[in-house]
Amino acid sequence: MFSLARPHRDDVLLSAAGLAGGVILWLVGIHIQNGRLFDAPWVSLLPLVVMSALELLRRGAPRTALAVGTVALVADQFTVGNLATLLMFTDLVYAAVLYGPPGAARRVPVITLLVTVATTVGFVAWKPSADAVLIGIVVGMVSFVPALTGVSVRNHRDAAEAARLRADQTALLAEMDRVQAVTAERSRMARELHDMVANHLSAIAIHSTAALSIDDPDTSREALGVIRRNSVDGLAEMRRLIGLLRESGGNTPSAAPTLASLDALVGQADANSVSSGLTVTLDDGRAGTGPLPAPVELAAYRIVQESLTNALKHAAPGPVTVRLGRSGDLLTVEVSSMIGDRPGPRAPGSGAGLVGMRERVALLGGTIGAGPVPGDDGAKIWLVRAELPVEEGTL
16 A cells, blocks of 8 residues: 655665765675676666665555565566665565564565575575575575564554553553442442431421421420531531541541431431421331441431421421331331321422432442331321341342
8 A cells, every 4th residue: 555645754864875875885895796787886876766766655655665665576587686685675675574463574574584484495496505505595585584573563562552452451441440449439428428418407497487486486496406416416426527538537437327326316316306296216127146247237327317307397297207127138227107287397308318328328229219108097107128148148
Protein backbone atom coordinates (compact mmCIF):
# COMPACT_ATOMS: atom_id res chain seq x y z
CA MET A 1 0.00 0.00 0.00
CA PHE A 2 1.47 3.30 -1.06
CA SER A 3 1.32 6.26 1.31
CA LEU A 4 1.66 9.90 0.29
CA ALA A 5 2.52 10.93 3.83
CA ARG A 6 5.61 13.02 4.41
CA PRO A 7 8.71 10.80 4.91
CA HIS A 8 9.92 10.37 8.45
CA ARG A 9 12.93 12.42 9.45
CA ASP A 10 15.00 9.31 10.15
CA ASP A 11 14.20 7.95 6.70
CA VAL A 12 15.39 11.15 5.10
CA LEU A 13 18.65 10.94 7.06
CA LEU A 14 19.13 7.30 6.03
CA SER A 15 18.51 8.14 2.39
CA ALA A 16 20.92 11.06 2.43
CA ALA A 17 23.60 9.11 4.31
CA GLY A 18 23.30 6.12 1.95
CA LEU A 19 23.50 8.28 -1.15
CA ALA A 20 26.46 10.27 0.20
CA GLY A 21 28.32 7.12 1.29
CA GLY A 22 27.76 5.46 -2.07
CA VAL A 23 28.99 8.51 -3.96
CA ILE A 24 32.10 8.68 -1.81
CA LEU A 25 32.83 4.99 -2.45
CA TRP A 26 32.33 5.60 -6.18
CA LEU A 27 34.70 8.60 -6.15
CA VAL A 28 37.37 6.63 -4.29
CA GLY A 29 36.95 3.78 -6.78
CA ILE A 30 35.85 1.10 -4.35
CA HIS A 31 33.66 -1.45 -6.13
CA ILE A 32 32.48 -4.90 -5.06
CA GLN A 33 32.69 -6.77 -8.39
CA ASN A 34 34.40 -6.73 -11.78
CA GLY A 35 33.88 -8.08 -15.27
CA ARG A 36 30.17 -7.22 -15.47
CA LEU A 37 28.04 -6.41 -18.48
CA PHE A 38 28.18 -2.67 -17.74
CA ASP A 39 31.78 -1.99 -16.67
CA ALA A 40 31.50 1.82 -16.75
CA PRO A 41 31.69 2.89 -13.08
CA TRP A 42 29.09 5.64 -13.46
CA VAL A 43 26.38 3.06 -14.31
CA SER A 44 26.49 1.79 -10.72
CA LEU A 45 25.24 5.17 -9.60
CA LEU A 46 21.80 4.52 -11.10
CA PRO A 47 20.83 1.66 -8.74
CA LEU A 48 22.40 3.68 -5.91
CA VAL A 49 20.14 6.68 -6.58
CA VAL A 50 17.05 4.47 -6.90
CA MET A 51 17.86 2.63 -3.67
CA SER A 52 18.45 5.84 -1.75
CA ALA A 53 15.13 7.23 -3.01
CA LEU A 54 13.37 4.06 -1.85
CA GLU A 55 14.66 4.68 1.68
CA LEU A 56 12.14 7.54 1.84
CA LEU A 57 9.35 4.96 1.45
CA ARG A 58 10.58 2.42 4.04
CA ARG A 59 7.81 3.36 6.52
CA GLY A 60 5.02 4.68 4.29
CA ALA A 61 5.18 1.97 1.60
CA PRO A 62 7.56 -0.77 2.79
CA ARG A 63 6.33 -3.49 0.40
CA THR A 64 6.58 -1.23 -2.64
CA ALA A 65 10.06 -0.11 -1.57
CA LEU A 66 11.21 -3.73 -1.16
CA ALA A 67 9.80 -4.81 -4.53
CA VAL A 68 11.42 -1.96 -6.43
CA GLY A 69 14.58 -2.31 -4.35
CA THR A 70 14.87 -5.96 -5.35
CA VAL A 71 14.80 -4.94 -9.01
CA ALA A 72 17.41 -2.24 -8.35
CA LEU A 73 19.65 -4.76 -6.54
CA VAL A 74 19.41 -7.22 -9.45
CA ALA A 75 20.28 -4.39 -11.84
CA ASP A 76 23.26 -3.49 -9.64
CA GLN A 77 24.66 -7.01 -10.21
CA PHE A 78 25.21 -6.12 -13.88
CA THR A 79 27.45 -3.18 -12.89
CA VAL A 80 30.64 -2.88 -10.91
CA GLY A 81 28.39 -2.60 -7.86
CA ASN A 82 28.30 -0.35 -4.83
CA LEU A 83 28.44 -1.45 -1.18
CA ALA A 84 26.03 1.33 -0.12
CA THR A 85 23.39 -0.03 -2.54
CA LEU A 86 23.70 -3.47 -0.92
CA LEU A 87 23.47 -2.11 2.62
CA MET A 88 20.41 0.02 1.85
CA PHE A 89 18.67 -3.06 0.40
CA THR A 90 19.17 -4.91 3.69
CA ASP A 91 17.48 -1.98 5.43
CA LEU A 92 14.53 -2.21 3.04
CA VAL A 93 14.11 -5.91 3.90
CA TYR A 94 14.23 -5.08 7.61
CA ALA A 95 11.71 -2.21 7.19
CA ALA A 96 9.31 -4.39 5.15
CA VAL A 97 9.07 -6.84 8.06
CA LEU A 98 8.98 -4.20 10.81
CA TYR A 99 6.59 -1.65 9.27
CA GLY A 100 4.66 -3.78 6.79
CA PRO A 101 1.32 -5.50 7.46
CA PRO A 102 1.26 -8.72 9.50
CA GLY A 103 1.00 -10.83 6.35
CA ALA A 104 4.17 -9.33 4.90
CA ALA A 105 5.95 -9.81 8.22
CA ARG A 106 5.19 -13.52 7.98
CA ARG A 107 5.92 -13.99 4.28
CA VAL A 108 9.15 -12.00 3.83
CA PRO A 109 11.30 -14.22 6.14
CA VAL A 110 10.00 -17.35 4.44
CA ILE A 111 10.62 -15.97 0.93
CA THR A 112 14.14 -14.76 1.80
CA LEU A 113 14.96 -18.15 3.32
CA LEU A 114 13.77 -19.94 0.18
CA VAL A 115 15.77 -17.54 -2.02
CA THR A 116 18.88 -18.13 0.11
CA VAL A 117 18.53 -21.90 -0.05
CA ALA A 118 17.73 -21.92 -3.79
CA THR A 119 20.66 -19.64 -4.59
CA THR A 120 23.10 -21.73 -2.58
CA VAL A 121 21.92 -25.01 -4.06
CA GLY A 122 21.91 -23.58 -7.57
CA PHE A 123 25.44 -22.22 -7.44
CA VAL A 124 26.79 -25.34 -5.76
CA ALA A 125 25.14 -27.52 -8.43
CA TRP A 126 26.44 -25.28 -11.23
CA LYS A 127 29.99 -24.94 -9.93
CA PRO A 128 30.80 -26.83 -6.74
CA SER A 129 33.32 -24.71 -4.86
CA ALA A 130 33.79 -22.66 -1.76
CA ASP A 131 32.88 -19.54 -3.73
CA ALA A 132 29.44 -21.02 -4.46
CA VAL A 133 28.80 -21.55 -0.74
CA LEU A 134 30.11 -18.07 0.00
CA ILE A 135 27.62 -16.60 -2.47
CA GLY A 136 24.80 -18.37 -0.65
CA ILE A 137 26.02 -17.00 2.68
CA VAL A 138 26.15 -13.47 1.28
CA VAL A 139 22.61 -13.80 -0.11
CA GLY A 140 21.41 -14.98 3.31
CA MET A 141 23.12 -12.09 5.08
CA VAL A 142 21.65 -9.58 2.63
CA SER A 143 18.08 -10.91 2.71
CA PHE A 144 17.29 -13.56 5.37
CA VAL A 145 19.23 -12.10 8.32
CA PRO A 146 17.64 -8.61 8.04
CA ALA A 147 14.23 -10.29 7.81
CA LEU A 148 14.88 -12.25 11.01
CA THR A 149 16.06 -9.08 12.71
CA GLY A 150 12.85 -7.34 11.67
CA VAL A 151 10.76 -10.22 13.04
CA SER A 152 12.54 -10.05 16.37
CA VAL A 153 12.16 -6.28 16.69
CA ARG A 154 8.51 -6.44 15.60
CA ASN A 155 7.74 -9.13 18.16
CA HIS A 156 9.32 -7.05 20.91
CA ARG A 157 7.41 -3.99 19.75
CA ASP A 158 4.10 -5.87 19.65
CA ALA A 159 4.77 -7.33 23.10
CA ALA A 160 5.50 -3.87 24.47
CA GLU A 161 2.32 -2.51 22.89
CA ALA A 162 0.29 -5.39 24.32
CA ALA A 163 1.80 -4.75 27.74
CA ARG A 164 0.94 -1.06 27.45
CA LEU A 165 -2.63 -1.90 26.48
CA ARG A 166 -2.92 -4.29 29.43
CA ALA A 167 -1.57 -1.60 31.72
CA ASP A 168 -4.10 0.90 30.33
CA GLN A 169 -6.91 -1.63 30.80
CA THR A 170 -5.76 -2.34 34.34
CA ALA A 171 -5.67 1.38 35.10
CA LEU A 172 -9.13 1.80 33.57
CA LEU A 173 -10.53 -1.10 35.60
CA ALA A 174 -8.90 0.29 38.73
CA GLU A 175 -10.48 3.68 38.07
CA MET A 176 -13.87 2.06 37.48
CA ASP A 177 -13.50 0.13 40.75
CA ARG A 178 -12.53 3.33 42.53
CA VAL A 179 -15.56 5.18 41.15
CA GLN A 180 -17.86 2.31 42.11
CA ALA A 181 -16.34 2.17 45.59
CA VAL A 182 -16.77 5.92 46.03
CA THR A 183 -20.36 5.75 44.79
CA ALA A 184 -21.15 2.83 47.10
CA GLU A 185 -19.56 4.63 50.04
CA ARG A 186 -21.49 7.80 49.31
CA SER A 187 -24.72 5.81 49.18
CA ARG A 188 -23.88 4.10 52.46
CA MET A 189 -23.08 7.38 54.19
CA ALA A 190 -26.27 8.92 52.79
CA ARG A 191 -28.27 6.08 54.33
CA GLU A 192 -26.45 6.47 57.64
CA LEU A 193 -27.00 10.24 57.68
CA HIS A 194 -30.69 9.92 56.87
CA ASP A 195 -31.32 7.14 59.38
CA MET A 196 -29.47 8.88 62.20
CA VAL A 197 -30.84 12.39 61.78
CA ALA A 198 -34.32 11.94 60.27
CA ASN A 199 -35.80 10.58 63.50
CA HIS A 200 -34.62 13.53 65.58
CA LEU A 201 -35.53 16.15 63.00
CA SER A 202 -39.00 14.68 62.53
CA ALA A 203 -39.64 14.89 66.28
CA ILE A 204 -38.32 18.45 66.33
CA ALA A 205 -40.56 19.45 63.40
CA ILE A 206 -43.69 17.91 64.91
CA HIS A 207 -43.21 19.32 68.42
CA SER A 208 -42.14 22.76 67.23
CA THR A 209 -45.31 22.93 65.11
CA ALA A 210 -47.37 21.87 68.13
CA ALA A 211 -45.72 24.52 70.30
CA LEU A 212 -46.49 27.20 67.73
CA SER A 213 -50.10 26.13 67.12
CA ILE A 214 -51.23 25.38 70.72
CA ASP A 215 -51.28 28.36 73.01
CA ASP A 216 -50.62 26.48 76.22
CA PRO A 217 -47.56 27.05 78.44
CA ASP A 218 -47.36 23.46 79.67
CA THR A 219 -47.65 22.06 76.14
CA SER A 220 -45.04 24.47 74.86
CA ARG A 221 -42.67 23.64 77.72
CA GLU A 222 -43.06 19.92 77.08
CA ALA A 223 -42.54 20.43 73.33
CA LEU A 224 -39.42 22.50 73.96
CA GLY A 225 -38.07 19.75 76.20
CA VAL A 226 -38.56 17.17 73.45
CA ILE A 227 -37.02 19.54 70.91
CA ARG A 228 -33.96 20.09 73.09
CA ARG A 229 -33.52 16.37 73.79
CA ASN A 230 -33.73 15.47 70.11
CA SER A 231 -31.41 18.33 69.15
CA VAL A 232 -28.76 17.09 71.58
CA ASP A 233 -29.15 13.49 70.42
CA GLY A 234 -29.04 14.57 66.79
CA LEU A 235 -25.83 16.52 67.35
CA ALA A 236 -24.29 13.50 69.08
CA GLU A 237 -25.17 11.31 66.10
CA MET A 238 -23.72 13.89 63.71
CA ARG A 239 -20.48 13.98 65.70
CA ARG A 240 -20.28 10.20 65.50
CA LEU A 241 -20.76 10.27 61.74
CA ILE A 242 -18.15 13.01 61.31
CA GLY A 243 -15.77 10.92 63.40
CA LEU A 244 -16.30 8.00 61.06
CA LEU A 245 -15.60 10.18 58.03
CA ARG A 246 -12.34 11.58 59.35
CA GLU A 247 -9.16 9.88 58.26
CA SER A 248 -7.63 10.34 61.68
CA GLY A 249 -8.54 12.05 64.88
CA GLY A 250 -7.79 12.30 68.53
CA ASN A 251 -10.84 10.32 69.66
CA THR A 252 -12.02 6.94 68.46
CA PRO A 253 -15.56 7.18 67.03
CA SER A 254 -18.25 5.27 68.84
CA ALA A 255 -19.30 1.85 67.59
CA ALA A 256 -22.23 1.34 65.27
CA PRO A 257 -25.56 0.78 67.05
CA THR A 258 -26.75 -2.79 67.65
CA LEU A 259 -29.98 -4.48 68.65
CA ALA A 260 -28.94 -4.12 72.28
CA SER A 261 -29.72 -0.41 71.89
CA LEU A 262 -33.29 -1.01 70.75
CA ASP A 263 -34.70 -0.49 74.25
CA ALA A 264 -33.30 3.04 74.33
CA LEU A 265 -34.47 3.71 70.76
CA VAL A 266 -38.00 2.51 71.51
CA GLY A 267 -38.10 4.50 74.76
CA GLN A 268 -37.02 7.65 72.95
CA ALA A 269 -39.57 7.09 70.19
CA ASP A 270 -42.29 6.55 72.78
CA ALA A 271 -41.40 9.79 74.52
CA ASN A 272 -41.34 11.72 71.24
CA SER A 273 -44.73 10.39 70.11
CA VAL A 274 -46.79 10.99 73.26
CA SER A 275 -48.28 14.18 71.86
CA SER A 276 -49.28 12.30 68.68
CA GLY A 277 -51.20 9.62 70.58
CA LEU A 278 -48.75 6.84 69.79
CA THR A 279 -47.60 4.13 72.16
CA VAL A 280 -44.37 2.42 71.13
CA THR A 281 -43.52 -1.03 72.53
CA LEU A 282 -40.85 -3.64 71.88
CA ASP A 283 -41.55 -7.38 71.62
CA ASP A 284 -38.17 -9.14 71.37
CA GLY A 285 -38.71 -12.81 70.61
CA ARG A 286 -35.03 -13.71 70.20
CA ALA A 287 -34.61 -15.24 73.67
CA GLY A 288 -31.86 -17.81 73.79
CA THR A 289 -30.33 -17.00 70.39
CA GLY A 290 -26.67 -16.18 69.96
CA PRO A 291 -25.10 -12.94 68.79
CA LEU A 292 -25.67 -11.79 65.22
CA PRO A 293 -23.13 -10.53 62.65
CA ALA A 294 -22.48 -6.80 62.97
CA PRO A 295 -23.92 -5.92 59.50
CA VAL A 296 -27.18 -7.70 60.36
CA GLU A 297 -27.50 -5.95 63.72
CA LEU A 298 -26.83 -2.54 62.16
CA ALA A 299 -29.32 -3.15 59.33
CA ALA A 300 -32.03 -4.35 61.72
CA TYR A 301 -31.47 -1.38 64.02
CA ARG A 302 -31.70 1.09 61.12
CA ILE A 303 -34.86 -0.58 59.79
CA VAL A 304 -36.54 -0.21 63.18
CA GLN A 305 -35.28 3.37 63.51
CA GLU A 306 -36.59 4.41 60.09
CA SER A 307 -39.91 2.61 60.64
CA LEU A 308 -40.43 4.45 63.94
CA THR A 309 -39.57 7.72 62.23
CA ASN A 310 -42.19 7.04 59.57
CA ALA A 311 -44.73 6.12 62.25
CA LEU A 312 -44.04 9.37 64.06
CA LYS A 313 -44.65 11.24 60.79
CA HIS A 314 -47.71 9.44 59.46
CA ALA A 315 -49.27 6.89 61.86
CA ALA A 316 -52.72 7.36 63.39
CA PRO A 317 -53.06 7.33 67.21
CA GLY A 318 -52.66 3.85 68.61
CA PRO A 319 -50.02 1.23 69.31
CA VAL A 320 -46.74 1.04 67.40
CA THR A 321 -45.20 -2.39 67.94
CA VAL A 322 -41.65 -3.50 67.17
CA ARG A 323 -41.26 -7.29 66.94
CA LEU A 324 -38.05 -9.25 66.56
CA GLY A 325 -37.89 -12.97 65.89
CA ARG A 326 -35.31 -15.60 65.02
CA SER A 327 -36.22 -18.61 62.95
CA GLY A 328 -33.31 -20.77 61.84
CA ASP A 329 -31.00 -18.67 59.72
CA LEU A 330 -33.37 -15.70 59.42
CA LEU A 331 -33.88 -12.68 61.64
CA THR A 332 -37.39 -11.24 61.30
CA VAL A 333 -38.01 -7.55 61.98
CA GLU A 334 -41.57 -6.21 62.05
CA VAL A 335 -42.85 -2.71 62.86
CA SER A 336 -46.61 -2.15 62.78
CA SER A 337 -48.61 1.06 63.23
CA MET A 338 -52.17 2.22 62.73
CA ILE A 339 -53.47 3.66 59.45
CA GLY A 340 -55.83 6.62 59.52
CA ASP A 341 -56.16 10.30 60.29
CA ARG A 342 -54.81 11.83 63.43
CA PRO A 343 -55.00 15.28 65.00
CA GLY A 344 -52.04 17.57 65.24
CA PRO A 345 -49.08 18.30 62.97
CA ARG A 346 -47.32 15.86 60.68
CA ALA A 347 -43.84 15.98 59.22
CA PRO A 348 -43.48 15.60 55.45
CA GLY A 349 -41.76 12.54 54.03
CA SER A 350 -39.44 12.15 51.05
CA GLY A 351 -39.44 8.38 50.51
CA ALA A 352 -35.66 8.20 51.00
CA GLY A 353 -36.09 6.10 54.13
CA LEU A 354 -37.88 3.26 52.34
CA VAL A 355 -35.24 3.30 49.61
CA GLY A 356 -32.49 3.13 52.22
CA MET A 357 -34.13 0.18 53.98
CA ARG A 358 -34.46 -1.73 50.70
CA GLU A 359 -30.80 -1.05 49.90
CA ARG A 360 -29.66 -2.29 53.30
CA VAL A 361 -31.70 -5.49 53.00
CA ALA A 362 -30.55 -6.08 49.41
CA LEU A 363 -26.88 -5.82 50.45
CA LEU A 364 -27.45 -8.65 52.93
CA GLY A 365 -29.47 -10.80 50.52
CA GLY A 366 -32.69 -10.52 52.52
CA THR A 367 -36.23 -9.45 51.71
CA ILE A 368 -38.41 -6.56 52.88
CA GLY A 369 -41.99 -5.47 52.35
CA ALA A 370 -44.00 -2.47 53.48
CA GLY A 371 -47.72 -1.85 53.07
CA PRO A 372 -51.20 -2.05 54.62
CA VAL A 373 -52.40 -5.37 56.07
CA PRO A 374 -55.46 -6.32 58.17
CA GLY A 375 -54.86 -6.26 61.94
CA ASP A 376 -56.10 -8.67 64.60
CA ASP A 377 -59.18 -6.51 65.34
CA GLY A 378 -60.03 -6.02 61.67
CA ALA A 379 -58.53 -2.54 61.47
CA LYS A 380 -55.89 -1.88 58.83
CA ILE A 381 -52.34 -1.41 59.99
CA TRP A 382 -49.14 -0.43 58.22
CA LEU A 383 -46.61 -3.25 58.47
CA VAL A 384 -42.90 -3.18 57.66
CA ARG A 385 -41.48 -6.71 57.61
CA ALA A 386 -37.88 -7.63 56.82
CA GLU A 387 -36.16 -10.99 56.80
CA LEU A 388 -32.36 -10.92 57.12
CA PRO A 389 -30.02 -13.92 56.79
CA VAL A 390 -27.88 -14.22 59.90
CA GLU A 391 -25.28 -16.77 58.77
CA GLU A 392 -21.80 -15.30 58.14
CA GLY A 393 -21.52 -17.22 54.88
CA THR A 394 -24.52 -15.41 53.40
CA LEU A 395 -23.04 -11.93 53.93
